[in-house]
Structure formats: structure tokens, C-alpha cells
Amino acid sequence: MTSAISPLYVRDMSNPPHSALPDYHTHHQLCRHATGRTIDYARAARDKGIGEFAATDHCPTDIGFGQEHRMHLDQFDEYLRDVEQAREAVPEVKLLLGVEADYYRGCEAFLALFLEKHPFDIILGSIHFRDYFSGDPRKKYVTHQDDHQTAWREYYQLTGELADTGLYDVLTHMDLPKRFGAPGDEKAIREYALPSLDKIAGAGMAIEINTSGFIHDVNEQYPALHVLGWAAERDIGLVFGSDSHSPDRVGDGFEAALQLARAAGFKKARRYHQRQWQEYPISHLPPNSEPRTPSSPSTINH
Numbered sequence: 001m002t003s004a005i006s007p008l009y010v011r012d013m014s015n016p017p018h019s020a021l022p023d024y025h026t027h028h029q030l031c032r033h034a035t036g037r038t039i040d041y042a043r044a045a046r047d048k049g050i051g052e053f054a055a056t057d058h059c060p061t062d063i064g065f066g067q068e069h070r071m072h073l074d075q076f077d078e079y080l081r082d083v084e085q086a087r088e089a090v091p092e093v094k095l096l097l098g099v100e101a102d103y104y105r106g107c108e109a110f111l112a113l114f115l116e117k118h119p120f121d122i123i124l125g126s127i128h129f130r131d132y133f134s135g136d137p138r139k140k141y142v143t144h145q146d147d148h149q150t151a152w153r154e155y156y157q158l159t160g161e162l163a164d165t166g167l168y169d170v171l172t173h174m175d176l177p178k179r180f181g182a183p184g185d186e187k188a189i190r191e192y193a194l195p196s197l198d199k200i201a202g203a204g205m206a207i208e209i210n211t212s213g214f215i216h217d218v219n220e221q222y223p224a225l226h227v228l229g230w231a232a233e234r235d236i237g238l239v240f241g242s243d244s245h246s247p248d249r250v251g252d253g254f255e256a257a258l259q260l261a262r263a264a265g266f267k268k269a270r271r272y273h274q275r276q277w278q279e280y281p282i283s284h285l286p287p288n289s290e291p292r293t294p295s296s297p298s299t300i301n302h
């Protein structure tokens with residue numbers, strides 16, 4: 001898939017500094033666990049010299065899936081108006097319309113219609129729950145403490161199913177269970193992650209380097225460097241996302257993320273526009289740049 005992005009739009013992206021990397025994962029107070037409206041994120045991006053970001057708040061659903069974490073369906077027009085308002089008020093920043101949509105079994109019919117109905121630039125796909133509607137907390141969440149192997153197997157089963165829907169552009173934070181206590185070392189997840197990565201490659205999707213892990217207890221990006229390396233080997237696309245739930249985090253950690261991308265073997269990253277993508281090179285960093293490593297071994301709070 002190639003895009004119809006105008007020459008003007010890509011003019012300055014042949015050799016971007018890390019501050020110019022688009023931030024393709026930001027939120028909005030409508031989701032009930034973030035602060036700030038789109039205009040606040042746009043102003044923060046402008047003030048940091050970030051030329052482009054995507055508003056990707058948690059997508060509403062028709063059945064109350066994860067309702068405590070997202071806007072209601074009838075609030076979506078307000079979200080659209082907010083994006084328009086921010087585009088008008090902060091024209092220096094290119095603002096993409098997106099959502100972060102959870103995949104869950106049975107979501108496809110609603111989601112396909114919803115995505116068709118609105119002028120989206122980018123759709124992030126996430127797995128935040130194994131089975132949201134399960135009354136059993138051991139089945140509801142992406143992990144629980146005493147059976148990490150099952151958690152990883154089911155998590156990557158779901159990320160593979162997400163890719164198979166063909167509805168998404170980018171898979172977010174591709175080893176999220178580590179945030180909640182499942183050790184995500186190479187040996188533990190390889191068997192489950194590789195088939196999922198093959199499906200992501202087959203779907204033409206990208207994954208993101210999500211820098212919110214730098215402020216979580218895991219103290220590293222999502223996903224880990226070994227997952228990024230497997231993705232680079234498969235020529236899977238790459239984007240950068242801060243997963244900002246407050247405006248001050250827009251573009252946070254992107255210098256480290258860019259170095260990690262290179263260390264993993266990525267030569268290019270993707271920009272999206274109207275759900276089409278185009279690649280730009282990221283191979284211009286000084287050769288002595290080292291990827292960020294955790295300042296201490298990853299620790300998890302329970």
C-alpha cells in the first residue's frame with residue numbers, strides 16, 4: 001500500500017530529528033483516565049517542535065466493552081469537534097484523526113461500520129483484556145500472577161486475531177502483559193509472539209514503539225527490544241507513540257525510541273494519512289548512539 005501524501009507534506013521528513021517524529025498515540029479526557037483536550041495536546045506538540053501527532057483516544061463500543069475506560073458512543077461527535085477545533089487553532093501541527101480500538105471477539109461488525117463512517121487517518125489496535133466480560137478476574141485481564149504462560153499464549157492469540165480482522169493499521173504496546181507482572185523475556189514469549197508477528201506482517205500492519213513503559217514500573221518501552229528485532233526481521237512497519245494520557249507527555253522518550261528502533265534493525269518508520277502509509281528513513285543518527293537500557297532491572301508492582 002502506498003499513499004497519496006502530497007510532496008509538501010513529506011518535504012521535511014527525509015532526515016527528521018527525533019523531535020520531528022510523529023507521535024501516533026495520544027489520549028483525551030473523554031476516556032475518563034486522561035487529562036486535557038485535543039487542543040491541549042496540539043499546543044504541547046507545537047511547543048515541543050513536534051510537527052505531527054494523532055489523536056487516538058480509546059474507541060467507543062456499542063456493547064459497553066471497557067466502558068469505564070472510554071468515551072460513550074454518543075460522545076464521539078464531541079471528540080470529532082475537538083479535533084477540528086485543534087486543527088484550526090494550531091495549524092502549525094498536522095493532526096491526524098484516529099482511535100485506539102480494542103479488539104475483542106465479536107467486535108468486527110460494529111467496528112468495520114464505525115471505521116467506514118468517519119474520516120480516520122490511523123487506527124490503533126489494542127489488547128487490554130483477555131475476556132472483558134468474564135466474571136472471573138483470572139480470565140478478564142491480560143495476565144494474572146500464577147500462570148504467565150497462559151497469559152502470553154492467549155495475549156498473542158488475540159493480537160494475531162486482531163491482525164486477521166484487517167481492520168487496524170498499527171498494533172500497540174505489543175507486550176503489555178509485562179506491565180502487569182508477566183515476565184516478557186525472549187524465551188518466555190517467542191513461541192507465541194512469532195506467529196502473531198507473522199500475521200501482523202501478512203496484514204501489512206505496523207507496530208509501535210510505545211514510550212509509556214518508561215514511566216511504568218517495567219522501566220522499558222513496549223515492546224522489548226527482542227520483539228522489535230523480530231518485527232524488523234519481518235519488515236513490519238514501525239511508528240512511534242507516547243501513549244500520552246496528559247499533554248505534557250507528547251513525544252516523550254522519542255530520542256531513546258529512535259535509538260531503539262535502529263538497534264532493533266529498523267531503517268524506516270511510517271507516516272499515515274487517511275489510512276495510507278508512507279515510509280521515511282530513520283538511519284541518520286550518529287553511529288555512536290546507544291539505545292536506552294533500563295536504569296535498573298525491571299520491577300513490577302503488585
Ligand SMILES: [Zn+2]
Pocket residue numbers: 027031033058245
Ligand atoms: Zn488509556
Ligand SMILES: [Zn+2]
Pocket residue numbers: 025027100243
Ligand atoms: Zn493508548
